[in-house]
């Protein structure tokens with residue numbers, strides 16, 4: 366499949382599923398006099414936000430849709446590296462739910478504290494909200510103690526910026542204050558984590574900023590608990606071409622183990638050496654958002670197993686899990702994946718609640734990463750249910766030595782994708 370066809374397929378998949386599943390109509394299933402079925406969606410990111418909007422829009426008023434999301438101005442993690450590199454403003458990656466509200470989704474701007482699965486209720490402060498179906502899309506939480514010495518308090522000194530907003534702004538402020546000769550140390554996360562190429566795109570954006578400011582002696586060391594990473598061959602080639610000698614990636618064979626960090630002295634300790642850095646970016650290990658763990662929806666991996674045919678929780682037939690909080694088999698954790706899973710879940714929920722027609726689940730993903738201006742690489746694939754998991758059915762990845770116009774075109778594709786996904790989520 367060409368890129369163009371694949372992109373078309375992705376956007377058409379959402380559109381055509383929507384068109385094909387327009388209800389024929391709800392009352393046939395539930396009866397005229399009965400109350401509308403209630404869908405509650407927890408989380409207003411690419412996962413939850415897409416489900417809420419698509420069910421609301423395509424059910425045409427036949428389902429009562431409530432979305433619980435405490436953040437009024439949602440800054441996207443996706444494209445936050447582009448902001449770090451200075452290509453976008455913070456404002457341009459920050460969105461609100463005004464249009465979603467106007468379209469008829471009831472938004473509860475607060476944290477949900479617990480889910481009572483027996484009563485089919487979700488608790489928000491003292492209020493309990495009943496549901497017929499619940500979608501949870503709380504994203505990730507960070508395992509602070511996965512890096513000894515690191516903590517939520519330490520993130521004020523050593524930002525993670527793996528959840529967006531103030532943390533990303535802090536990272537950028539610290540990056541822009543660096544003088545030539547600075548050392549940046551990034552502690553990369555173990556699998557599975559949100560956005561597999563994200564740490565390496567971020568290191569590229571650090572280097573881009575330092576190079577643009579004329580730094581000659583500054584250095585970036587990535588300490589990785591993994592032995593390989595996403596798009597490694599093309600990242601490594603790009604780093605050599607654009608930033609020779611500036612980015613050093615160390616796997617466990619080199620550093621011998623990450624022993625911990627000291628936020629008071631800005632030091633990172635490994636078996637090989639202790640690094641005193643001017644900027645430390647710690648990206649800890651991750652789990653599904655706490656509320657999913659508390660509700661017993663996660664397994665020993667720390668993420669929520671789902672039925673690949675429909676995104677329904679394997680722990681509870683009334684609950685769907687989409688986005689980073691689920692274990693999607695071979696699909697990576699990305700906004701693109703979350704959005705694709707959300708479109709499948711929205712279709713299946715309309716099928717269940719109002720008898721709308723459903724089609725076999727198909728998923729897709731692409732992750733673009735910018736290495737340097739107009740040098741953008743991508744990885745992705747299409748996916749379908751395969752036994753117990755979502756399985757890859759086709760894949761593609763950028764190759765070393767590609768012509769510059771392909772890389773430039775990739776960047777343009779990523780900008781088009783950003784525009785399209787934020788419109789899916791925020792209207």
Ligand SMILES: Cc1cc2nc3c(=O)[nH]c(=O)nc-3n(C[C@H](O)[C@H](O)[C@H](O)COP(=O)(O)OP(=O)(O)OC[C@H]3O[C@@H](n4cnc5c(N)ncnc54)[C@H](O)[C@@H]3O)c2cc1C
Pocket residue numbers: 407408409410411412413414433434435436439441442443444445446475476477478502503504505526527528559560563567654656687688689690698699700701702703731732733
């Ligand atoms: C640096 C970086 C770069 C990235 N770049 C890309 C990229 O280029 N392309 C891409 O596809 N992906 C990218 N990603 C990954 C992408 O951001 C995530 O995969 C995506 O945001 C997951 O969506 P989600 O809806 O599952 O979770 P989230 O976006 O985290 O949304 C979860 C929402 O749930 C809410 N929530 C959580 N708990 C509760 C609760 N108890 N009550 C109420 N609400 C709650 C939160 O407030 C949040 O708004 C990147 C990530 C990072 C960190």
